[in-house]
Amino acid sequence: MTKQELRVELEAILGSTGLTTDLDELQVEELPEAKVAGIVSHPKFDGKELPERRDLVWPLLRQRLGGRAQFVGTLLLFTPEEYAALRAA
Numbered sequence: 001m002t003k004q005e006l007r008v009e010l011e012a013i014l015g016s017t018g019l020t021t022d023l024d025e026l027q028v029e030e031l032p033e034a035k036v037a038g039i040v041s042h043p044k045f046d047g048k049e050l051p052e053r054r055d056l057v058w059p060l061l062r063q064r065l066g067g068r069a070q071f072v073g074t075l076l077l078f079t080p081e082e083y084a085a086l087r088a089a
Helices: 003-016 050-071 080-088
Strands: 025-031 035-041 072-078
Touching (some): 003 035, 035 080, 072 080
Antiparallel strands (some): 025 035
8 A cells, every 4th residue: 555545545534524624634654564654633533532533534444445454554643733732842
């Protein structure tokens, strides 16, 4: 899986859940061992703990990717405020 393929899939998933509107940040990077990882920052993550955020994204990602989901590494799911604080640090 390439970073472009993951980006396309994440955009489709986020779109299907209404999360492409007001999307703050979407970054995807290639990792060693043919894996890809990404950062998603969105205001709809406000007030949600990490398990809730993962439950919004990962089931749909696994459904869309099937066996290719094994090539997805970490997805960091932030609110815009959390991501801004991370960038400022």
